[in-house]
Amino acid sequence: MSTTKPNPAEPESRRSTKARSAKRARSPQETGRLIGTSALHLLLMVLALTMVLPFLWMVLTSLKPLEEVGLETWIPSSFQWKNYGILFGIGVGDNFQFQGIQYGRWYWNSFFIASCVTFLQVFTSALAAFSFARLDWHGRDKVFLLYLSTMMLPGLVMMIPNYQIMISLGLVDSYAGLIIPAAFSAFGTFLLRQFMLTIPGSLDEAAEIDGASKWRLFLDVILPLSRPGLITLTIFTFIGNYQSFFWPLVMLRSTHRYTLPVGLLTFDSSQGEQTNLLMAAITLSVLPMIILFVILQKYLVKGIQLGAVKG
């Protein structure tokens, strides 16, 4: 853990090696620096604590018995792990009102829809990006410009007519109505094109000499080499759709088709006084994102710093 990570964003690593090689002995300057760094750590700790405290309250409240919800103390007298079971219908007592909350179903819906959208969007974007970045055809740049120019439009502009289109197609209140419109993305195409442009062109020529078709070139050469880009887009798309609220709220009518954000809203408005269960529901819906971020943050940070900012 103490080894320096190969991070380009660290001008200080240069300085520290300098300091190390210069002198091993303790100098007053170095002691001063120790004090400065300690103060820095304290400051960062305070900032981090403000970020963490709401989540700490959330987790602790989710473990409280109902009688202790709304008390000043954060710590439950006994940890009610069964709150999490109740969400999925396990151990629901007879005096317990929990109708209309189909948390497990919502959880599954969210994952299912986000996964479908992510798969389709990454796939179609990769194909289109390949066409824009590695193939040469008449009118290519004009079409790409068209793609680019629509990225500037507020999503709201397209949402109203899309709603009418969904009504006409009879896709309101269906999974397809959530998945299909989100499966195509100008942003994803743009992002992957930028990644594919960085792959050297000599690879294409080599593949052509070997007699590989464009499809083989795409599948065997370009796609594996754009892995970081694909992962970045996958995270963006998955989280974006997992969190998506406006469109599902507009489209969904039946409770059993709700995704988590819409479901949580219903939960809050109908059973909001059961804060412990609500917090358990929120904890479980935030958890996958935190895990995903911690595992994949390397790609995410790089993707954002490359200018791939959205939302």
Place this chain on the structure above:
Amino acid sequence: MSYLPSQRSRRKLATGLAFLGPNIIGFMTFTLLPLIFALVLAFTNWDLRLHNQFQDEALRFVGLENFTRLLSEPNFWRYLGNTLFLMMGIPFGIAGSLLAAVLLSQDLRAGSRRNWVWLIVGAVLISSTGILVMLGAQVPAMVMLIGGAASLILLSGTVGGKTLYRTLFYVPHFTAGVATFILWKKLYSPYTGPINFALSPLLDGLTGAVNTLPSAGVQSVAWLLVAGMFALLLFGVLRLGHWWAEGDISQFGVILGGVMILFPAVMGFRWMPLPVLGYLSLGAAGIAVVLLGFKLFNAARVFKPSSLGEGLGGTLMFATVMMVAQFILLGLTTVIYNLPVMASAPGGLEPPSWLNNVYWAKPSLMIMAFWAAIGSNNMLLYLAGLAGVPPELYEAAEIDGAGRFAKFWNVTWPQLAPVTFFIVVMSVIYGLQGGFEMARTMTNGGPAGATTTLSYYVYMEGFETGRLGYASAITWTLFGLVFLVTLFNWKFGNRYVND
């Protein structure tokens, strides 16, 4: 190659389109077609209540009626005002991100390995002594809990370094959505929320202090704040005049910036707790205008012509900061002036009811947004920007004897200007379209429409009422605003960045 060129290019086109195929079909159906559709919709009376499978009234083209109705609708202006009000939190978020990035880009390992060991030992010692003392002193479990969390962060921070802090900072932004908004709604809850539980003892203390002091003494602080506000006003206006005289900014910039800087004082006329203060505020605005006019008139002789957008980016940023700072002073004045009256009430000072209060609802949302914005993508962009600052510049500044602060202002800040500009433009674009999720989950746009933003208005008109034509007109107006910002960026962005 036996193909004719035309055949060959046709083949290339076919291959290209084959790969593009799946995407472009979707693109045309769900982006291009709706786009044209939306443009048509905005000029019709399309309404889901009139045009559905049960009822089929004739669809009429109404020309610009939707737009004229929108512009004459007081609610539109109110919601636009709400949106802009919420956007005043943006500078704070950006400043927070910059601060976090600067802190994170410091050497967290104290230079040498030995120092680093000392750091860890120190953190362990501090944490364990702290916990032991708390155990011994029988402090409440709550204090223990928060102290424990703090120690844990400190310990893992000294070991994990930058990555750990960065992860913790980024989590609120990454998870921001309906779930965390509902969480904050509960945190803000007036009688059962932890925020007010934490505030009430502090406010009780304040009540005691205010009640023992003479009320004139407390109110004199309010007068001081008013003086500070006027000082800021004059400073801002004179600065603008100075820049104009130097030819750094255009007439357009002076007028735009001037209006922004004068705005709080004019609003102060309505909001100040005493009529006298209101008139004073108006008077200060008047004096500022006269001063600015005098400056411009005097400078006109040596004035060298400059282009319209000269220095506009910088001017706007300066003016925004000045405006927001004045608004804060104005708000504090109102609160402090009324403090003695509020404190002498039977219950003493009460913590605000946050989301349920017309005046507190917007600041509540802004505080939450600030919490989520510190560790956002902006922080990551700043981190990348900071890593790109050439070390020679710092060395040169050190040779010139620049301190930490001087180095920041003269090296870091100008070097980060392109990043800042990008962040500001993107934040403004997203800010104009934002606010729906927060308002829908936390306040339902209330109380009394205080948190309804433009995107929420679109939702209300388009999807709750069903007036798709009218809602389209709103989205196109919104697009017009976004387009103005983009145009501004495109036209003046490069110039500002090159400065």
